[in-house]
Structure formats: C-alpha cells, structure tokens
Amino acid sequence: MYLKTLNLRQFRNYQDQKVEFTAAKTILVGNNAQGKSNLLEAVELLATLRSHRMTRDRDLVQEGEAIAQINATLERQTGISDLTLTLRRNGRRSVALNGESIRRQMDFLGVLNAVQFSSLDLELVRGGPEGRRNWLDTLLIQLEPVYAHILQQYNHVLRQRNAFLKSHVEMLDATSLHSELAVWDAQLATTGTRVIRRRDRAIQRLAPIASAWHASISGSTEVLQIKYVPNIPLEDSRPEEVQQAFLAKIQLRAIAEMHQGTTLVGPHRDEVELTINQTPARQYGSQGQQRTLVLALKLAELQLIEEVVEEPPLLLLDDVLAELDLSRQNQLLDAIQDRFQTLITTTHLGSFDSQWLKSSQILFVKAGEIIQQ
Structure with missing residues (x-):
C-alpha cells in the first residue's frame, strides 16, 4: 500500500497543509515541537x-477551532481510496470513505495499515502492563478490525459494572446485590472471553516472528520469549471453558470487589510477559538490549500485518533512530529497504547514509508548515 497524499486541516499545529509523497521513504526534518510527530500521528x-x-x-483540534480534518489518498492493490476523519472539539468524530459517510467506524479500519515506532515505545519493556495491553490491542485492531467493536463492548460492560459496584459498596443486603451483579458478571464473562481469545491468538502468531527477529539482531546470543498471561487461567481456549473460568474467578474475588468497589477480574488486568534468556526483560541488561527487544517487536508487527493483509503496511518512525545505536539503526534500515513505505522524523540528517538520502523524499517542517527540499 502507498500513501499518495495527506491533507491536514486545523489538526494540531497545522492550519491547512497538503503533502504529496513521492518516494518510498520520506524524511521529515525539523527542530522539536514543529509538527513532525503530529503528521505521523495523523496517519496513525x-x-x-x-x-x-x-x-x-x-x-487534536487546533485552539479556537471547532473541528479538525485529516484526509488521505491511499493506493492499494485493490485500487485507490480516499479516507477522511473529522474530529470535533465538542461532539463525536465521523469517518468517510471515498466521500461516503460510514456509520460503523470499524468499517473504516483496515483500509490503511501502519506500524508506529516511537521513542515512547521503549516503555513497552520498562513500563506497566497497561502499555503492553494497549500495544497488543492496537495491533489486533489492524489484524481484525472487528476487534475494535469487541473491545468497545467489553469496556462498556466494565464501566457499567464498576459504576454498579461503586454505588453499592455500602449496601448491606448482599443477597440482592449478588443477584443484580450476576447479570453484569455474565456480560463481563461473555465480552471478556472474546477479548482474551483474540489476544491469545495474536500473541501465538506474533511470538515466533519476534523471537526470530530478535535472534537475528542480537546475533543469536539471546532468546526472546513473549507470553500472554491472562488474568483468567487459560487452560483451554474454547469459549465455554474460558467463560466458566472467568465466572469462577469472579466468585473467588467477590468479597474483595465489594470492598474495593471495582472489578478485579478480566482482560483489563492481563499481562504480556517479555523475557530474555528466561529473565524478565525489564530487569535484564542494558537499555540497548531493551531497545533490541522493542525493535524486534516492531519488525514482527510489520511482518505479521503484511502476512494477514497481504500487503506491506506503512512504517512510521518517530524520532527513533536517535535512540538506536548504529548497529540497530542499520538492522532496521536494512529490514525496511523499499519494501515498506516509511515516514521518518528526525532533527538532523546526520544519521542517514548518502544512498538513503538520495532515494528519499526530504521535507522540512517548521511551525506547522512543510517545505519540500
């Protein structure tokens, strides 16, 4: 797939800016806080x-404006698509495909595929489980657009159940509380099971690809393992078995939930374990080794999305080359070649060899304006 044009109106610090992409690699150069990352965020x-x-x-809407709009023209093997996302300061966002409004937003997903790799991704290893869950969910939305709807359903039930627990935390009549909670329990287990099974399946597909990339980058000196650790014991991935395990664990935590007024069971408490040589990655070695792990994850995402959608996704590299040493930079740039359309932000062009610069489109970004070299 190839992003041909991007038009930003009243988005972040862009008033009305159109960009035409003319090469497989586009390098966006500029000082910090000029709008380079904003452009990548629009594609994401x-x-x-x-x-x-x-x-x-x-x-995301420019100060003093009511709406912002992102418009793009994308070429795929199936033809050319025109995508529009309208963001509102006070109101719901809306999407359109080829000029036609789309009621269900999940029908908009899957038209454009992209993998974002930014310096913030280094928190995937060092940060808490929520960041890893968000990373996995964002990947899943691209592999299976219906997952956006499944996750939304689960989060809706979770919010309702939490509100119910909070409002009844002082309630003395436990019997009637249990019978009302049972309705929410059933919905939580049904929607949560769908989330758990898809997350489990995605990690099973991603893990061997990431391990292979990691072995390649580290020279086979380290072994990366990625394990999905659901909050519900997952001995059998059949839906009815997962639901039963879910409901059984809710029963076990019922008293604690009543006291705390919040839901303690479900995929909002899942973990994705990253280990190197059987040691938790966050405790393992240097920042360099942690960066190798994140680089392997990102290359695995690219490969998995390409296998599933049968076209290479876009790659968005947001100020990440400065975070990688020369060897890891070269591994990344070699893996990309011209296979993936790549948008790269940087504060200077010193990180790139002359061949890369010759084959790249170079754009300068200053205060929300883009100038072609």
Whole structure:
C-alpha cells in the first residue's frame, strides 16, 4: 500500500497543509515541537482511529477551532481510496470513505495499515502492563478490525459494572446485590472471553516472528520469549471453558470487589510477559538490549500485518533512530529497504547514509508548515 497524499486541516499545529509523497521513504526534518510527530500521528489515526499520544479528540483540534480534518489518498492493490476523519472539539468524530459517510467506524479500519515506532515505545519493556495491553490491542485492531467493536463492548460492560459496584459498596443486603451483579458478571464473562481469545491468538502468531527477529539482531546470543498471561487461567481456549473460568474467578474475588468497589477480574488486568534468556526483560541488561527487544517487536508487527493483509503496511518512525545505536539503526534500515513505505522524523540528517538520502523524499517542517527540499 502507498500513501499518495495527506491533507491536514486545523489538526494540531497545522492550519491547512497538503503533502504529496513521492518516494518510498520520506524524511521529515525539523527542530522539536514543529509538527513532525503530529503528521505521523495523523496517519496513525487513519490506520487505527487511536492516538498513542492523546486520548481526547479535543486535544487534536487546533485552539479556537471547532473541528479538525485529516484526509488521505491511499493506493492499494485493490485500487485507490480516499479516507477522511473529522474530529470535533465538542461532539463525536465521523469517518468517510471515498466521500461516503460510514456509520460503523470499524468499517473504516483496515483500509490503511501502519506500524508506529516511537521513542515512547521503549516503555513497552520498562513500563506497566497497561502499555503492553494497549500495544497488543492496537495491533489486533489492524489484524481484525472487528476487534475494535469487541473491545468497545467489553469496556462498556466494565464501566457499567464498576459504576454498579461503586454505588453499592455500602449496601448491606448482599443477597440482592449478588443477584443484580450476576447479570453484569455474565456480560463481563461473555465480552471478556472474546477479548482474551483474540489476544491469545495474536500473541501465538506474533511470538515466533519476534523471537526470530530478535535472534537475528542480537546475533543469536539471546532468546526472546513473549507470553500472554491472562488474568483468567487459560487452560483451554474454547469459549465455554474460558467463560466458566472467568465466572469462577469472579466468585473467588467477590468479597474483595465489594470492598474495593471495582472489578478485579478480566482482560483489563492481563499481562504480556517479555523475557530474555528466561529473565524478565525489564530487569535484564542494558537499555540497548531493551531497545533490541522493542525493535524486534516492531519488525514482527510489520511482518505479521503484511502476512494477514497481504500487503506491506506503512512504517512510521518517530524520532527513533536517535535512540538506536548504529548497529540497530542499520538492522532496521536494512529490514525496511523499499519494501515498506516509511515516514521518518528526525532533527538532523546526520544519521542517514548518502544512498538513503538520495532515494528519499526530504521535507522540512517548521511551525506547522512543510517545505519540500
């Protein structure tokens, strides 16, 4: 797939900026806080309807404006698509494909595929489980767009159940509380099981690919293992078995949930374990080794999405080359070649060899304006 044009209106610090991409690799050069990352974020939003930097649409709309719009033209083997995402300061976002409004947003997902790799991704190893869950969910949305709907359903039930627990935390009549909670328990187990099974399947597919990349980058001196550790014991992945295990664990934690007024059981408490040579990666070795792990994960994402959608996704490299030493930079750049359309942000061109610069489109970014070299 190839991103031909991107038009940003009132998005972040861009007033009205159109970019035409003319090479497989585009390097965006500029000082910090000029808008380089904002452009990559716009592409990420078109691919996943998520931003790893912001949770509220209002933060993406330019100050003093009511709406922001991202428009792109994408070429795929099946033809050319025109994508539009409209973000509102006060109101719901909307999406359109080839000029037609789309009611269900999950029908917009899967048109553009992209893998984002930023310096923030180094927190995947060092940070808490929530970051790893978000990373896995964002990958899953691209592999299976229906997953966005499944996750939304689960989160909706979780919020409702938490609100119920919170409002009844002082309740003395435990019997009637249990009978009302049973309705939420059943819904939580049904929606949660769908999340768990898909996460488990995705990690099973991703883990061997990531391990192979990791062995290649580390010169086979280290063994990477990725393990999905659901909050529910997963001895059998059949839906009815997972649901039974889910409900049994809810029963076990019932008293604690009543006291704390929150849901303690479910995929919102899952973990993705990353180990190197059987040692937890966050405790293992240097920052360099942790960066090798994240690089292997990102290359595995690219490969897995390409296998599933049968076209190479876009690669968005946000200020990440400066975080990698020369050897890891070369591993990454060699893996990319011209196979993936790549957008790279950097503060200077010193990290690139002359061949790369010759074959790349170079754009300079300053205060929300883009200038072709």
